[in-house]
Structure formats: structure tokens, C-alpha cells
Amino acid sequence: MxxxxxxxxxxxxxxxxxxxxxxxxxxxxxxxxxxxxxxxxxxxxxxxxxxxxxxxxxxxxxxxxxxxxxxxxxxxxxxxxxxxxxxxxxxxxxxxxxxxxxxxxxxxxxxxxxxxxxxxxxxxxxxxxxxxxxxxxxxxxxEGRMVRRAGAAVGDLVAVSGTIGDGTLGLAAASGEVDDADGWLADRYRLPTPRLELRQTLRAHASAAADVSDGLMADAGHIAEASGVGMRLDLDALPLSAAARRWLDLQPDRTAALIRLATGGDDYEVVCTMRDAAPEGFTVIGAVVVGSGVEALADGERLEVAQRGWRHL
Incomplete structure (x- = not known):
């Protein structure tokens, strides 16, 4: 040109x-x-x-x-x-x-x-x-009110907006791997909704935050690393859309399916830590603890998660 x-x-x-x-x-x-x-x-x-x-x-x-x-x-x-x-x-x-x-x-x-x-x-x-x-x-x-990844403290709650897992299922739907008769999942992957309406809530309640692009566990891990703390996430508490819940109910290995939803990425929700009860629009999924990294639980048992999210390198 x-x-x-x-x-x-x-x-x-x-x-x-x-x-x-x-x-x-x-x-x-x-x-x-x-x-x-x-x-x-x-x-x-x-x-x-x-x-x-x-x-x-x-x-x-x-x-x-x-x-x-x-x-x-x-x-x-x-x-x-x-x-x-x-x-x-x-x-x-x-x-x-x-x-x-x-x-x-x-x-x-x-x-x-x-x-x-x-x-x-x-x-x-x-x-x-x-x-x-x-x-x-x-x-x-x-001034001074940007919510950083650093800021989480032991005892904080870990919460997430919206629903988790629709992005990775939407990609699978777009490629024909997952049934998506009405195209809802594929649309969630192709056109995610940035949660701009939550900014006042985050300013008032969040001690740290990140968007969920690489996967919930990976992005929660970014907060944990920047804040110098650990996190414990309960995958049974993941907020799921009706489409994701239908998919989950069909999976022979529920634990592996929960891990896929929590690590798949492309949700573009907000994961954050809060010092009080989660306000409307957020679901509590865990807690900030002493230590480092992110630990995942399901049915009360600690899970081995080989890869916590998308990696470019």
C-alpha cells in the first residue's frame, strides 16, 4: 500500500x-x-x-x-x-x-x-x-483510586463478577466441539462484555483486581503474586451460566471439567479481593491466605492443576 x-x-x-x-x-x-x-x-x-x-x-x-x-x-x-x-x-x-x-x-x-x-x-x-x-x-x-493487582491481604475474600467458563466453552462451540444450538456460547467468546459498570463498586470494595483473560486461576494468581499472598479457590462455588451448567452435568469427570472452566480464559470478567461481603454482581469463590500461589479445591479436596491458564510462551 x-x-x-x-x-x-x-x-x-x-x-x-x-x-x-x-x-x-x-x-x-x-x-x-x-x-x-x-x-x-x-x-x-x-x-x-x-x-x-x-x-x-x-x-x-x-x-x-x-x-x-x-x-x-x-x-x-x-x-x-x-x-x-x-x-x-x-x-x-x-x-x-x-x-x-x-x-x-x-x-x-x-x-x-x-x-x-x-x-x-x-x-x-x-x-x-x-x-x-x-x-x-x-x-x-x-487520583490514587486505581485498583491494582497488589493490595490483597490475608483474610480478604476472593470474588468474581458474572459467570466463569463461557469463554472457553464458546471457543469450543465455535469449533463444533460443544453443542451450542442458539449460538450463545460462541457469542460470549466472540463478543465479551467489559464490566465497565462495576467501576464504582470496585472503587468502594476491592482491595485488588484483574480481568479474567488468561483463565480465572491464572489471573487470580497474578493478584496473589503482586500482593505477596496465597489464595484458596473453591471450584464448586464457581458462578456458571445455564449453558455452562448443562455442559458440566454431561461431563464424566466433574473435577476435570471444573478445572477446564477455571483455567480456560476469555471470560473477561473481573476477579478481585474484598475485605467485606461481596456486593451485588459478584460471587465469593475463595479467600486470601498466608503463602503463595493459588490452591484449588473441589468437594473439599485439594486439586492438582498442571496449567492454571493460557500461556503465550
Missing amino acids: SGADEFSEISRLFRPLTGGAAGAFDLLDDAAVVPQRPGFDLVVTKDAIVGGVHFPVGERPDLIARKLVRVNLSDLAAKAAEPFGCFLAVAWPKAFGPAERRAFADGLGADLQAFGVALLGGDTVSTPGPFTASLTALGWVP
């Missing part, structure tokens, strides 16, 4: 997504300005997605874009931040012609508008490899 074509396409596809944000300069500059907000801290996060790793090869471009937005906003949600802007970097493979690039931009625009986020800048390039894109998401949180 020539420089002229690239800039013309940026103007056509992405300039409307700035929402007129002053600091974006209509994407005519090679940098943006983020204004200050007195009394607030700027929270910055970045996630990337790659074809064949984070979504199936052949996925609709608009769904790829919407998932990219949502997985990044999920990180802001876990930090109790309010999103407002983002930067996009996208590497187009040859298979992404004008129609596919337009569909990607349309999906991106739909979710940026839905979540009140302005595109402030970024970059587009071509690649001989799989489709790759990353988003840098920006959010505001009252």
Missing part, C-alpha cells in the same frame, strides 16, 4: 472514529495530545490480537475489531477506570482487501461509539503474516 493510499484510507475509514476529539487533530498529525483532567489519574493499557491465536482464521472483520475494543476495555474495567480514548495499530494481511478493511473499521466504530471512546491516532501497515492488531486504551480514575 503506498503512502498516499494509506493516508487516504486512514482519512476515509478512521477519521470519523475520532468523534471530533480535539487532541486527535483529525488524524492529520503523527501524534496526539491527551488533555489533563484535574483530580484524576490517566490509566493506560494495551492488548494485541493475532489471527489464529485470539480468534479463528476466517473470522468476520467487524467481529475482530469489536473483540479488540472489548478486551482492552476489560483491562480498564478491572482498574475501575472510565474509558475515553484509544490508539490503534493494525497490520493488514493480503487477504484483507478494501471490503474487509471497511468492515473492520465499521465494527471498530460501532463499539467505540457504544462505549464512548474516541480514536486518537495510530498506525496501519501491511504484513505477510496473520492479521495482527493492537489497541492502546486510555481511561480516567480518581
Whole structure:
């Protein structure tokens, strides 16, 4: 793609997504300005997605874009931040012609508008490899109030929002491994919902938090490591959707199935620690204890869990 074509396409596809944000300069500059907000801290996060790793090869471009937005906003949600802007970097493979690039931009625009986020800048390039894109998401949180991974203390409760296991079952449904007649599980995998509505609750109650992207046990483990504590999780207490519970009831090895749900990833819920009773929207699944790492129980017995979540390396 020539420089002229690239800039013309940026103007056509992405300039409307700035929402007129002053600091974006209509994407005519090679940098943006983020204004200050007195009394607030700027929270910055970045996630990337790659074809064949984070979504199936052949996925609709608009769904790829919407998932990219949502997985990044999920990180802001876990930090109790309010999103407002983002930067996009996208590497187009040859298979992404004008129609596919337009569909990607349309999906991106739909979710940026839905979540009140302005595109402030970024970059587009071509690649001989799989489709790759990353988003840098920006959010505001009252000064000193970002909920970090560090902060959990012995005696805290461990709680999680929503339901767990739908992401990994949704991936299995998308590949035909799991029955999903109404497509609900596959939709949960393709279009996770960032729990932005929980930010006030997290600010008021959470001592530490992370989003559940790599797997509940893995992400709880990130909190434990950052806080210098251990965790004990009761997998019998996992909050499950009706679809996940139906799947669980059909499994010959219930314990192995619970471990799969707790380690599969792609749920994009919020796991956190709290010093008092869990408020509405959260389910208590364990406790913070003396020690290190995460211990899982089922039927009162300690489980051996070989891999606690997704690993890229």
C-alpha cells in the first residue's frame, strides 16, 4: 500500500472514529495530545490480537475489531477506570482487501461509539503474516483510586463478577466441539462484555483486581503474586451460566471439567479481593491466605492443576 493510499484510507475509514476529539487533530498529525483532567489519574493499557491465536482464521472483520475494543476495555474495567480514548495499530494481511478493511473499521466504530471512546491516532501497515492488531486504551480514575493487582491481604475474600467458563466453552462451540444450538456460547467468546459498570463498586470494595483473560486461576494468581499472598479457590462455588451448567452435568469427570472452566480464559470478567461481603454482581469463590500461589479445591479436596491458564510462551 503506498503512502498516499494509506493516508487516504486512514482519512476515509478512521477519521470519523475520532468523534471530533480535539487532541486527535483529525488524524492529520503523527501524534496526539491527551488533555489533563484535574483530580484524576490517566490509566493506560494495551492488548494485541493475532489471527489464529485470539480468534479463528476466517473470522468476520467487524467481529475482530469489536473483540479488540472489548478486551482492552476489560483491562480498564478491572482498574475501575472510565474509558475515553484509544490508539490503534493494525497490520493488514493480503487477504484483507478494501471490503474487509471497511468492515473492520465499521465494527471498530460501532463499539467505540457504544462505549464512548474516541480514536486518537495510530498506525496501519501491511504484513505477510496473520492479521495482527493492537489497541492502546486510555481511561480516567480518581487520583490514587486505581485498583491494582497488589493490595490483597490475608483474610480478604476472593470474588468474581458474572459467570466463569463461557469463554472457553464458546471457543469450543465455535469449533463444533460443544453443542451450542442458539449460538450463545460462541457469542460470549466472540463478543465479551467489559464490566465497565462495576467501576464504582470496585472503587468502594476491592482491595485488588484483574480481568479474567488468561483463565480465572491464572489471573487470580497474578493478584496473589503482586500482593505477596496465597489464595484458596473453591471450584464448586464457581458462578456458571445455564449453558455452562448443562455442559458440566454431561461431563464424566466433574473435577476435570471444573478445572477446564477455571483455567480456560476469555471470560473477561473481573476477579478481585474484598475485605467485606461481596456486593451485588459478584460471587465469593475463595479467600486470601498466608503463602503463595493459588490452591484449588473441589468437594473439599485439594486439586492438582498442571496449567492454571493460557500461556503465550
